[in-house]
Amino acid sequence: MRDRIVAFLVLLPSLVAVGIFVYGFIGQNLWVSLTDWGKNPAQALALRPELHFVGLENYRELFTGFVDVRFRQSVVNLIFFTLFFMGGSLGLGLLLAMALDRGPKGEGLFRTVFLFPMALSFVVTGTIWRWLLQPQGGINVLPTLFGLPPFHFPWLTTRQQTWVFDWNQLPFYTALAVGLTLLYVAWKAHQEGERKRLFWSLLSSGVLLVWAFTLGRTTHLLPYPEPHGFSLALVGVILAAVWQMSGYTMALYLAGLRGIPVEVLEAAKVDGASEWQTYRHVILPLLAPITLSAMIVLGHIALKIFDLIFAMAGLDYAPTDVPAIYMYLLAFRGNQFAKGAAIGILLLLLVALVVIPYLVSQLRKEVRR
Amino acid sequence: MGRFFLYAFLLLATLFFLLPVYLVILTALKEPAKITLDTVWRWPDPVYWESFKIAWDAFRPKFQNSVVLALSATALSALVGALNGYVLAKWPFRGSNLLFALMLFGMFIPYQSILIPLFQFVKAIGLYGTLWGLILVHVVYGIPIVTLIFKNYYSEIPDELVEAARIDGAGFFGIFRHVILPLSAPAFVVVAIWQFTQIWNEFLFAVTLTRPESQPITVALAQLAGGEAVKWNLPMAGAILAALPTLLVYIFLGRYFLRGLLAGSVKG
Structure with a gap:
């Protein structure tokens, strides 16, 4: 009995620490995000500033306020960065794994080469790629070594945007995207014969799509049009991030490919499947769980990306801005703690959206076992 | 073809x-x-070769900060993790699984969501701008992942071993010291490598909680590269210095590195 108490007492400090540093701080951060901390310059200097509850005002300002246009662009940047970073790392990682799975000579060496950027700090990667992406040097002059004309893409320095849309259309696009995703889920459920899932996903998809095309088109967040788009300066950042992380997806996929039983591949061969068909219908479906976990990990990294962009472009460069950068800028340079805290909470929600369904599905799997 | x-x-x-x-x-x-x-x-x-000499002179204090930070935070968090894992795997009590799950949640949060209260807290306890503050923060936010790795590892050790030692009259710490610890080397290696690379490479906490004299090398490098006037030989030499320790770990202990990677890849 004494030992049981000792055991509990050994664990207790960690429990208290996590309780304060995780749960306590999230709670406090939530509270700060509902106050006016930073509105009044006197608060910035005060040791114990007097804070007033303002409800969701900070959140409202971030999404629809006049001054926070930079936050909205940072959200758009984050979405594009996440999509291309995930796509690039998964794609390149899979290709590398497939190549290594064929057992080339020097496989171990190749694996080491592809994976080493994982050991680096994002700050180191950012510093290196900032130099590589100088408009008049680095990658751009690489072709001249072979007597070809240099590239002219200005990488990080471009302010150009493509796929520009009006921020006011955001509710419409969001509802459309979620609605179509749910429609796909419904189609899947229909194929698998899951009636209940079919019903609910179809219903919610229908509601969303109807809303999108009726009220969604006329819902306006701002009294004026505000264009946002994919900032091309991000292309360089995405390239650097893919360089750093695709070795990781390669390692995951390679482990997955090596884990596929030989009998399965033999069976496909006996059935007369071509190599392409084997990949398409046998191997890729077997790798789906790996893709999912890799997506969670990469999405998690992408959503809170900060150091890479800090090192590549600094805090004050709007074209490569993301919420984590803007949050730091607001809170620790501008003393706008309340608004910074609000962005922190939004990031937490975003990450939860990605991670919680994954954890629940993992947990279910455990239980089923 | x-x-x-x-x-x-x-x-x-x-x-x-x-x-x-x-x-x-x-x-x-x-x-x-x-x-x-x-x-x-x-x-x-x-x-x-001068660049390296100049960069080394410029970065040496920061490099030393990083060494002290990464080594002490890694050692502390490995110790905490081993004890926590031992309790959770071999001395479970009612509700311990739930507490463990609640603990793991800390692994997934984006640290932006606690950064402002953390900054205030570290300032309030007088550790802002010191290396000790940063060490504390890394140890605390490392608790979930190190506990997870040790708990999983200790679950594989048969309960009979612990039971036998108990019948022989060994207590909580006696069993830990004489039964569990001698078997723990692989888990310590994985945790040490994981935490060392994470802490060495970390930037967000470091840039928020340190002053120039306590900066680790990542912060110094980011700031050097950010200045436009600097010639590029210095940031590049600095990048090599900043990358070297974790690269060496990767090259010589790559197998364990990968294991840690696969175990803790969702850490925030």
């Missing part, structure tokens, strides 16, 4: 991964005056 394309692809990929490294070394070995954009890929002539 297929073989040809395979090797062509692998060669291309190797170039993609190694050309940046080549350029870094090249630039670090150039005389500052000879670094011009149109000749970036030309091998330095003569090789200029």
